[in-house]
Amino acid sequence: MAKVTFLQSGVSAEWTGEHDSLLELAEAEGLSLDFGCRMGNCTACQQRLASGEVDYPEGHDGVPDDDNILLCCSVPKTDVEIDA
Template sequence: PGCPSLLHCLESQKIDVAYQCREGYCGACRATLVSGNVQYNEEPLAFVRDGEILLCCSKPNGNISINLK
């Protein structure tokens, strides 16, 4: 709660996550959404397949489960 993005939340918990741009352009922070839903702060410009999310520009919408790549 209170985190601007999933990437920020994971980093605040000392979880090492790959990223580059932090703005939805590069797709380096993509992860698999196992369960739950997210909402995007802004629509990502990187291609995102079904079942994938970008951690840098999304927030959980309730409880979620993810797999980091």
């Protein structure tokens, strides 16, 4: 399990693996964040990763800007803080 903190909103949640992505976890916690394709290709869901590490599934093609992650297809490897 990992602790996920959305810094701007002040929301924290435990990652249990119940959701497919950090975006789905954010939505389950009541956050409304930008997204587009939900596959990591459009990069609309990117947010700055303040701390921690994430993993991506094989097959996603999007590349986020430096220091950002794609919420729609990433999962936490460690505790993470996201600037959202």
